[in-house]
Amino acid sequence: MALVRGCNFPDDLYYNVDDNVWARRESDGTVIVGMTTYGCVLSGEIVAWTAKKAGRSVDQNKSTGTVESGKWVGPVKAPVSGEIIAVNEVAVAVPSTINADPYGAGWLVRMKPCDWAGESGTLLNGQAAAEAFEAKMQTEGFPGCA
Amino acid sequence: MDSLKLVAGIEPLQGIVLDAALVGEMQRAAGATDVIDFYNPSFKSYATSEIVSCGKSAWPAVSITGPDCKLQCDHCKGKILASMIPACTPEELWRVANQQIEHGARGMLLTGGSNHRNEVEYDPYYATIRHIKDAFPEFRIAMHTALVDRDMAQRMEDSGIDAAMMDVIGAQETITQVYHLKRSVDDFERTLENLVATRLKVVPHIVLGLHYGHFLGERVALEMLRRHKPSAVVLVVVMPFYAPAHRPFGVPDSLEVGRFFLDARQALPDIPLLLGCARPAGQAKAEIDAYALMAGLNGIAHPADGMVELAARLGRKARIASTCCSMAMGGEMVAESGLWAKPGVSSIPV
Numbered sequence: 001m002a003l004v005r006g007c008n009f010p011d012d013l014y015y016n017v018d019d020n021v022w023a024r025r026e027s028d029g030t031v032i033v034g035m036t037t038y039g040c041v042l043s044g045e046i047v048a049w050t051a052k053k054a055g056r057s058v059d060q061n062k063s064t065g066t067v068e069s070g071k072w073v074g075p076v077k078a079p080v081s082g083e084i085i086a087v088n089e090v091a092v093a094v095p096s097t098i099n100a101d102p103y104g105a106g107w108l109v110r111m112k113p114c115d116w117a118g119e120s121g122t123l124l125n126g127q128a129a130a131e132a133f134e135a136k137m138q139t140e141g142f143p144g145c146a
Numbered sequence: 147m148d149s150l151k152l153v154a155g156i157e158p159l160q161g162i163v164l165d166a167a168l169v170g171e172m173q174r175a176a177g178a179t180d181v182i183d184f185y186n187p188s189f190k191s192y193a194t195s196e197i198v199s200c201g202k203s204a205w206p207a208v209s210i211t212g213p214d215c216k217l218q219c220d221h222c223k224g225k226i227l228a229s230m231i232p233a234c235t236p237e238e239l240w241r242v243a244n245q246q247i248e249h250g251a252r253g254m255l256l257t258g259g260s261n262h263r264n265e266v267e268y269d270p271y272y273a274t275i276r277h278i279k280d281a282f283p284e285f286r287i288a289m290h291t292a293l294v295d296r297d298m299a300q301r302m303e304d305s306g307i308d309a310a311m312m313d314v315i316g317a318q319e320t321i322t323q324v325y326h327l328k329r330s331v332d333d334f335e336r337t338l339e340n341l342v343a344t345r346l347k348v349v350p351h352i353v354l355g356l357h358y359g360h361f362l363g364e365r366v367a368l369e370m371l372r373r374h375k376p377s378a379v380v381l382v383v384v385m386p387f388y389a390p391a392h393r394p395f396g397v398p399d400s401l402e403v404g405r406f407f408l409d410a411r412q413a414l415p416d417i418p419l420l421l422g423c424a425r426p427a428g429q430a431k432a433e434i435d436a437y438a439l440m441a442g443l444n445g446i447a448h449p450a451d452g453m454v455e456l457a458a459r460l461g462r463k464a465r466i467a468s469t470c471c472s473m474a475m476g477g478e479m480v481a482e483s484g485l486w487a488k489p490g491v492s493s494i495p496v
Contacts, residue, residue, distance in 0.1 A: 048427030
C-alpha cells in the first residue's frame with residue numbers, strides 16, 4: 001500500500017487521480033468504484049450519497065451519482081464506462097461510512113464495464129498512482145490526511 | 147404541458163416523488179416571473195452535470211468566531227461555522243478580506259457564532275468592516291445579524307455592509323428547545339423591525355422544519371415578513387445531518403415544504419423569494435428544488451442536478467451567478483456577473 005502525505009492508496013486499485021476515484025476489478029469481471037482517502041479528506045464529513053439507479057449506463061468520466069458534504073457537492077465520476085449494477089445502500093443510509101472506510105464498506109457503486117481492457121489504461125496504479133497523487137497534492141497545497 | 151411529465155423526462159430527476167395535486171395548483175397559480183436565478187456561492191464547492199464549479203474564492207463565508215458558538219442549537223452544534231474561514235480578530239478580518247479579494251472574491255458572507263442571547267458580537271469589527279468597504283467599495287458584504295436592537299442595527303448600517311440577514315422564528319417552543327434561548331418571538335420581530343428601519347437591504351430567512359424537522363412557527367414567521375416588507379426573503383430547509391443522535395431531526399416532508407413555497411409566493415407576491423443554500427441532500431433536495439421552481443420562486447442557490455433543464459422546459463430563462471442569493475435584490479448581481487443562460491442547453495459553464 002502506498003502512503004502519500006498520510007493518505008493510503010492500496011496497490012490493488014486503479015485510480016483516476018484527477019477525480020479522486022478508484023476502481024477494483026473483481027474476479028467476476030465487475031468493477032467496484034469508490035472515493036479515495038484524499039477525496040474524502042477534501043470533502044469533509046460526507047452527508048449524502050445519491051447514486052444513479054442500478055441499470056443505468058454511464059460513460060467514462062461521467063457521473064455515477066452525487067456526493068455532498070458540508071463544503072462540497074459534486075459528482076463521483078465513473079473510472080470506466082459501463083452499467084451500474086448495484087449501489088452501496090450502506091453508504092446511502094450512513095454516508096459517513098464513506099469517510100470511515102473508503103476502500104471497504106464505503107464503496108459507492110458496482111459496475112459492469114463495457115471495455116475494461118481498453119479504458120483501464122487511462123487509470124493509474126501502484127507507484128505511478130502514488131507519484132501522480134503526490135504531484136496533485138503539491139499543486140493543490142494539500143497538507144495531508146490527518 | 148403537464149409539469150410532472152416534464153420532470154419525468156429529465157434524467158437526474160427520475161425517481162423523485164411529487165404530489166400531482168400540488169403541482170397542478172402551482173401550474174394554475176403560475177404567473178410568476180419568467181426568469182429564474184441560480185446562485186453558486188463559493189463557500190461550498192459545487193458542481194452538477196449542468197453547472198460547473200466556479201472560482202473557489204468568488205463568494206467565501208467568514209466567521210468572526212471560527213467554529214465557536216455559545217448557543218449550540220440542536221440542528222447545528224456549530225458545525226455550519228466549522229467549514230468557514232475564521233477571522234477571530236479585526237486584524238485577521240482585514241487580512242482575510244484582502245487575501246480573498248486578491249484571489250478574486252466579489253464579496254463575502256460575514257457571520258459568527260452567537261452569545262447566549264443570540265447576538266453576534268460584531269462591535270470590535272465595525273471599524274474594520276468600514277475600512278474594508280472604504281478601500282473596496284465594490285466588494286459586497288452580506289452579514290448574518292442574529293438578534294439586534296435599534297442601536298446595533300444602526301451600527302451595522304454605519305459599517306457599510308450591503309445586506310443584513312437574520313433567521314425569523316415564529317414559535318416559542320423552537321426558540322426555547324432548539325435554540326436553548328431565553329428570548330421571545332417578539333424579539334425576532336423587533337429585530338426585523340429594527341433592521342427594516344435602517345437603509346440596509348434586509349433579507350430575512352425562514353428555516354423550514356426547524357422544530358426537529360417539523361413545521362411549527364413558519365407561518366407566524368411568514369406573517370411577520372408580510373408586516374415588515376423586507377427587500378427579499380430567503381427560505382431554507384433544515385439540514386438534519388448535523389443534529390446529534392440524542393436529539394435527531396427528521397427530514398422535513400417535501401410536500402409540506404412545497405406547499406409552504408406556494409403559500410409564501412402568494413403571501414409575498416412583490417418581494418423576491420429565494421431558496422437558500424441550506425437544505426437536505428439527495429432525493430429530498432431534488433423534490434424541494436422542483437417545487438421551488440414550479441411555485442415561482444425567483445432564485446435557487448446550489449440547485450439540484452436537473453434544475454437548469456427543468457427551468458428551460460418550464461419556459462423560464464435561467465441566469466447563473468456566483469454570489470450569495472441574499473445579494474439578489476432586483477437581480478443586479480446577476481446582471482453584473484455578465485453570465486448567460488440559454489434555455490434548452492443543459493450544460494452551462496460558469
